[in-house]
Amino acid sequence: AQKVTQAQTEISVVEKEDVTLDCVYETRDTTYYLFWYKQPPSGELVFLIRRNSFDEQNEISGRYSWNFQKSTSSFNFTITASQVVDSAVYFCALSEEGDSSYKLIFGSGTRLLVRP
Amino acid sequence: DGGITQSPKYLFRKEGQNVTLSCEQNLNHDAMYWYRQDPGQGLRLIYYSQIVNDFQKGDIAEGYSVSREKKESFPLTVTSAQKNPTAFYLCASSKLDSGANVLTFGAGSRLTVL
Numbered sequence: 001a002q003k004v005t006q007a008q009t010e011i012s013v014v015e016k017e018d019v020t021l022d023c024v025y026e027t028r029d030t031t032y033y034l035f036w037y038k039q040p041p042s043g044e045l046v047f048l049i050r051r052n053s054f055d056e057q058n059e060i061s062g063r064y065s066w067n068f069q070k071s072t073s074s075f076n077f078t079i080t081a082s083q084v085v086d087s088a089v090y091f092c093a094l095s096e097e098g099d100s101s102y103k104l105i106f107g108s109g110t111r112l113l114v115r116p
Numbered sequence: 117d118g119g120i121t122q123s124p125k126y127l128f129r130k131e132g133q134n135v136t137l138s139c140e141q142n143l144n145h146d147a148m149y150w151y152r153q154d155p156g157q158g159l160r161l162i163y164y165s166q167i168v169n170d171f172q173k174g175d176i177a178e179g180y181s182v183s184r185e186k187k188e189s190f191p192l193t194v195t196s197a198q199k200n201p202t203a204f205y206l207c208a209s210s211k212l213d214s215g216a217n218v219l220t221f222g223a224g225s226r227l228t229v230l
Contacts, residue, residue, distance in 0.1 A: 033216050043204065052216060091158065093215065095215040097191040101172065102215045103149060104208075107156040 002027045004094050013082055014115050020086040021110045023092030029053075031097035034068065034075045035091035035104065039089040051075065082114045118143045120222035122207050127227045129194075129201070137192045137225045139207035146212040148190035149219065152176060153204040162205075165190055166212055194227060202229045 005027040013019045025034065036048040049059065051068050059066045063080045079086055089111045093104040120141045129135045141148065147166045151159040161174030165184040179198025184190055190209075194201045204226050208219040 004158075006158075031215070035218070037221075043206075043224040043226075045206065047218050047220075050216060050218060074225075075202075095217075096141075097215040099215065101164055101166070102147065102210065102212065102217060103161050103164060103174065104159075104219055106160075108156055108158040 002094055002096060002099075002105050004092050004105055004107035006080070006092055006110050008110045009014075009108070010111040012113045012115065013075075015084060016055075016081050017114075018078060018080050019082050019112065021090050021092075021112065022075065023075045023107060025073050025075065025092070025094050026069075027096055028096060029096040029098045033095045035093040035095070036066065036077050037091045037093065038076075039091065039109070041088070045062075045091065079112075082112075084114050084116055087112055087114045120207055120209055120220055121221035122205075122225050124225060125223065127225060129227060129229050131229055132196045134193055134195050135201075135227065137194070137205055137207075137227070139190045139192065140167060140188055141190075141207075141209045141220075141222075142188060143209055143220060144187075145197055145209035145220070147210045147217075148184070149208040149210075150174075150180075150190070151206045151208065153206060153224075159206060162192065177191070183225065197201045203227060 005024045037045040091107045092107045123138045149164045150162040163182045165171035181193045207222045210217040
């Protein structure tokens with residue numbers, strides 16, 4: 001069965017620290033997609049990144065980077081030099097090409113608090 | 117700008133009342149979804165629709181109903197049969213050609229049962 005686990009419920013860091021948010025997934029599909037979304041206090045989910053199961057290249061976008069490892073079924077998210085504006089709930093999610101609903105299966109989220 | 121509009125943002129309901137949450141999109145997306153968010157539980161799928169006049173149950177459909185009379189609109193009714201309706205409800209939409217499609221979300225509706 002498909003599942004996404006974000007074991008870190010809440011993380012608190014001081015501004016400028018680096019922080020890594022963990023995501024572990026389970027799927028039987030060979031073609032799948034992994035996503036990260038950010039939910040600021042306003043409530044709306046903001047898309048950050050998508051990776052497909054055939055592309056294990058790590059990606060960097062400014063202070064954000066993602067480490068996808070199929071061998072450990074993980075898709076971790078690192079924020080370098082964190083800022084107060086990074087405070088939010090972050091969700092990892094999975095969709096499977098074999099599921100015609102194309103729904104997203106979400107982890108329980110990690111609340112990140114960046115203190116000044 | 118294209119996007120998803122959810123209303124109302126906040127809603128209070130007495131026990132035993134049905135309430136309807138509105139979701140409208142102007143992205144020309146075929147698929148629409150309703151998710152429920154509870155603290156510490158992530159988002160769970162209530163209903164989804166891939167075409168007008170058709171919709172499918174998600175993981176927690178009991179106590180909810182939907183309609184899809186227009187491509188742009190996918191309202192959710194929380195009925196009195198829903199035992200614990202207090203939650204944050206998010207509507208989303210996407211294209212319908214691949215699991216790679218990115219879901220676009222609305223700002224959400226927070227329902228509180230008094």
